[in-house]
Amino acid sequence: MKYSTKTAIAACLFTVACAPLQLYYKEGETVARMDRDETRCEVTALRQVPTDIRTRYIPPQYQHYKVCHGTGYCSWHRRLISPGRHESYDANLPLRARVTEQCMADKGYVRTKIKRCDAATTEATTLRATQVLPPVSEKSCAIRLKSGRWQIVTPDT
Template sequence: MRFGFPLPIFAALAALAACAPPPLWHKAGVAPARLHSDLTACRVDALTQVPERIRRHYRPADYISRPVCTATGHCYVQRILVRPAEYERYDANAGLCEDVAQACMADKGYTQVRLPACQSPQGQKITVNTRAPLPPLSNESCAVRLPSGDWRIVTPTTP
């Protein structure tokens, strides 16, 4: 497989993407615990409406061939296993299930937003009250990664 970017640039882009916050659900004034319970309820409801449809896909082994010659001049082609054959399992209804869960959250008044990661001035640590209700969104809104690995929307106040 050949990428349009040189490998170091591709690796750097992948690393940056790993640090970016995912799309986050937002509804101003809602407590994080309520958001979590609403999202869980919507996901469970989606699973009952859209049952799993597990499928299997066979990926054959990948080999490369290289010529090998002995000291006596006898030459042959050696096959080298690059990736063994495998079966991949996937849920063919996963996308539909996610769509149903998103519609449920929208029905509850939530919107999904993409925000940049918060950049603290002079490298100071940003503290977040994890129980405070979600703030209204503004141009300064951003997302902070919590020690739990979750992301939290914050709107920094300027002094």
């Protein structure tokens, strides 16, 4: 089955739109301060663990299948599933992410995921970007605003 480019893009956007908000959280901290702290930690981590760009070759993948004719003669064929390709990656990325997370933890932040708000909660909320990280609970959810910022909401019981 083939998918169009538009379908693939829509699927990616839908997946991103439904994904939980991931952020460093410290109750009562301003979002601006959290952003500055995260940037400083990322810069520090980059200095401590510089990029190490490597290239690897991913060989092609084939699927073998059998074709039989009415005469009883069968033969094996192979179909290209994925062509061979070169791929570049930063070998230090996982370590740099851990250093950033440790730096943020030293500043009192915890890496947190907050689920997306459902449509009813979004409709009932006056939309405005979160400026100060509020107390959160299991009921808390996040709304992604058109500006790219987000709003954390904790619906009433």
